[in-house]
Structures are given as structure tokens and as C-alpha cells.
Amino acid sequence: MLIAGVLLRDRRDTAARLSAALLIAVAASAISEAPGFPRPWPYWALILAALSSSGAVLLWLWARATFDDEFVLRPWHGALLVAIVGTQLFDLWPARGVLRGDLDRPLALVYLGLALLAAAQTLATWRLDLVAGRRRLRAVVLVGAVTYSVAGFFQGLWAASVSGSSVWSLANAVGLWVLLSLSGWSLFQAARMQQASALLPTTHRVPGETSAVAPGQDMPPAVDPELLRRLQRLMTVERAYRREGLTIGSLSAELGVQEYRLRQLINEGLGHRNFNAFLNHYRIEDASTALADSGQKQVPVLTIAMDAGFQSIGPFNRAFKAATDLTPTEFRRLALAKQASRPGKPDDDPGIGQPG
Numbered sequence: 001m002l003i004a005g006v007l008l009r010d011r012r013d014t015a016a017r018l019s020a021a022l023l024i025a026v027a028a029s030a031i032s033e034a035p036g037f038p039r040p041w042p043y044w045a046l047i048l049a050a051l052s053s054s055g056a057v058l059l060w061l062w063a064r065a066t067f068d069d070e071f072v073l074r075p076w077h078g079a080l081l082v083a084i085v086g087t088q089l090f091d092l093w094p095a096r097g098v099l100r101g102d103l104d105r106p107l108a109l110v111y112l113g114l115a116l117l118a119a120a121q122t123l124a125t126w127r128l129d130l131v132a133g134r135r136r137l138r139a140v141v142l143v144g145a146v147t148y149s150v151a152g153f154f155q156g157l158w159a160a161s162v163s164g165s166s167v168w169s170l171a172n173a174v175g176l177w178v179l180l181s182l183s184g185w186s187l188f189q190a191a192r193m194q195q196a197s198a199l200l201p202t203t204h205r206v207p208g209e210t211s212a213v214a215p216g217q218d219m220p221p222a223v224d225p226e227l228l229r230r231l232q233r234l235m236t237v238e239r240a241y242r243r244e245g246l247t248i249g250s251l252s253a254e255l256g257v258q259e260y261r262l263r264q265l266i267n268e269g270l271g272h273r274n275f276n277a278f279l280n281h282y283r284i285e286d287a288s289t290a291l292a293d294s295g296q297k298q299v300p301v302l303t304i305a306m307d308a309g310f311q312s313i314g315p316f317n318r319a320f321k322a323a324t325d326l327t328p329t330e331f332r333r334l335a336l337a338k339q340a341s342r343p344g345k346p347d348d349d350p351g352i353g354q355p356g
Helices: 002-010 014-032 043-053 055-067 075-092 094-099 104-124 132-157 166-197 225-236 248-255 259-270 275-291 301-308 313-324 328-340
Strands: none
Touching: 002 014, 014 043, 014 055, 043 055, 043 075, 055 075, 055 104, 055 132, 075 104, 104 132, 132 259, 225 248, 225 259, 248 259, 259 275, 275 301, 275 313, 275 328, 301 313, 301 328, 313 328
């Protein structure tokens, strides 16, 4: 609860809020699983049941927010949380009498499925993650969380005499202690990394700039300036980002450096936390230049997206909107209108079917 309070006080990002909510759910579970806690559940304790049963959904959402930099909470996430908590409360409602507990096994399967989805999220974005500390914390924290969730699944399958015994309560307390210790360590490590990342140069550039480092700004000591120049030449002059299937492994091989050094270079030298975000930075800059070119106004947006290195229009539209707050079509219309309004620079190509 103390860690949750510190997070809510000091951080405002989605991952921190979900972390705090998850810690509150774990605290509620610790209280409700304590030896001697009333069984069957009294009405006043159902609030603890509601908080505890939200943990599986919060674990999955926390993994999404922590390990996917593009994750955004949606209304259906809240609806899923309400549905699972409501089902759990219905199952525990004291007035149901002999029918109480008949949903334990289906709910145990749902909780296990959410834990496995959290693990899948961690593995799905592992290769693209450029933050060294976060890559290490993935294994440490998530293995502990999933292990505890699997243990809870088997508890739901056991007979009530076994799952409610003092032996299980002791094992549950030890598991919670280990999980909370790992979570607390990871959160404070993340805070340290966040402070360090605040010192990094910004990666937001306008078309035409060739360096992400401001003049007179010192590079982090771990970054090799010569290697950084080679990487920027590869991306800006040779346009490596346009290659189909470009991976961090193939890029590191071309530069002749170890993969971990390239990850460090992109993260600490250019400020990117994700390899796809690094590639999309150059791709969107390339596409923006083409969309603003009056000589290419008849070229379809899909063609421009494919030429810039995107494989389909959907990811291009999402990435472009996130970077510019405009759709590609809106960006093109505004850019061409701005050019047309400049004195002495009429549009050379009025378009098919339009008077010259």
C-alpha cells in the first residue's frame, strides 16, 4: 500500500496507475487469504473480494502498459474488469447459499488465461525493447506474477478443505511477499531509469535536420559518437528503414557491432525506447516530405506509405496520427494549401481535370 501511494503521488502515467491498482488488489488478496479470515464471506468483506478479483485483469493491463509503449486504455478494458469482478461477487454472494462457489473453476481458468496473456505480451515485444533495464525486469517481475497466478489457478481447482487450510494460507503469504518484493524493486529501478532518460536528448525533429543531438549538448558517456554518425548516415542517406523485414539483428550486423550495443546506442543516443518507434521516426519523416510535395499530390497515400517502409496502410495511419495529430490525408491537404497560399509560388500542377 505504501508503494501504491508513492506511485500515485509521484507518477501520472498509465503504467504507474495500473501498478498502484495492482498492488492494492494484491493487498486485498493478502488480507482475505489470511488465516482466520471469515468463511463464508460476510457482506462487509465483499469489497475485499472485488479488489482481489480485479488483480488478474490489472496484471494483464499492467503488462500491456509497461511493455508496450503504444498501449492506450480503452473503454472495453473497463467493461472486462467490471464483468469479471461482478461474476466473482455473484459467486461469493452469501445469499446464494448452497450454490455459492460453483463458478470457482471457470473463474480460475479466466484468471489463468489473463496471466498467460500477460506473459505473451512480455514475449511479443521483447525483441523490440531497447531499454536494457526494462528487458531484464520483464523476466524477473513477470515470471513471479505468472507463477503466483498459476498457483491461484490450482487453488481454485482444489477442494475447499485444502485451498482454505493454513498450509495454503502460509504458501500464499510467502508467494505474495516474493511478488511484492520483486514488484517494489522493479518500480524503484524504473524510477531510476526514468530519471536517467530525462537527461537524454530529444528525438523529435523536423524534416531536414540530421542530428538528434542539439548543438553543444553532450552525449551520454556510453554512446560512441562515430558509431552514432554511421547509424544516422545509414538511416538518412542510405534509407535503411525502407528495407522490408529490417530487424535490429540485421542492422547490427551491417554496422558490425553487437546487438546489445546497437540497442544502447538507439536508446541512449537517440532516446528511442522501441525499435519500431525508431524506424517509424524516419519513415514518417520520409512520408511527410512526400505528402507535402505538390509534385506528388496525385500519388496515393498507400504508395507513399509503402515506399517509406510500411507494410500496410493501417499501421502507417496509426503511427502518422500519433506523431503528427493528423491523418496523412489531412496533413497533405494542409501542407498543399499552405504552399498554394505563398505568394510567388503557384501550384505547377493543378491536377487532372482542373483548369491551369
